[in-house]
Amino acid sequence: MSTIAINQRLVAPVKIKLLHQDAVIPRYARAFDAGFDLVAVEDVLIPPGQTAKIPTGLAFALPDGYELQVRPRSGISAKTKLRISNAPGTVDAGYRGEVCVLMDNTRMPSGEIGDTCLDVSEKTVKVDREVDSHTYLIRKGDRIAQGVLALVPLAQFEVVDELDETERGAGGFGSSGVQ
Known part of the structure; x- marks a missing residue:
């Protein structure tokens, strides 16, 4: 399977299978x-402090050498305390099952129990x-995440006794400061 350029953009053919009658073609x-x-294909409640798997009703056949990255929608991240658990999530080219989105409700329980969220x-x-008032409802039809198709080169590993020197060296977390 090869890619082609259309209007200076690289285009890769991706086959999808609709696994649910309400699945939305990306x-x-x-x-x-x-x-x-x-897009979510069913209603899902996410209680505070919990993680839920939200089905999309889609399976993909990605070209060899690509991955599908599942990333947050900025509007959801900006407006709510919902976060994609493993962002970006990776869907490998060999996977043929349903793509689901793992989403965390980072709110703490309110202790207020009722029929609203x-x-x-x-x-x-x-x-x-009855739910905690800090529960979130993902509705069928909500746009819950975005998918990005990305090239993935294969690493060819070589064991060596020494690595080349760089300005950063082994400086890790926080080594460049915060300001």
């Missing part, structure tokens, strides 16, 4: 976007069960 919202939308816009919504 699309780019704007011409120069790097990511395409991944929050949606991805931070609006209060009514639900059909």
Whole structure:
């Protein structure tokens, strides 16, 4: 499978399989976007302090040498306390199962139990069960993440006795300061 350039952009053919009747075929919202939308195919409640697996109803056949990165939507990250657990998540070219999004509700429990929680816009919504008020509801049809197709070169490892010197050297976490 080879890539081609269209209007100076690299295009790689990606086959998708719809696994759910409500699955949404991914699309780019704007011409120069790097990511395409991944959409929830069912309602999912995420209690405070918990992680949920949100199904997209999609399986992908990625070209060899590529990965699908699952990344947060900036609007959700900016407006809510929802975070993608393993961002960016990697879907390998050999995987053919359903792509799901692991999402954390980083809020602490409020202790207020009732029939309302929050949606991805931070609006209060009514639900059909008792939940902590800091629970989030992901609704079927919500755009929950974005997918980015990325080239992945294979590493060819070589064991050596010494590594070349650099200005940074072995300086790790915080070695360059914070200001």
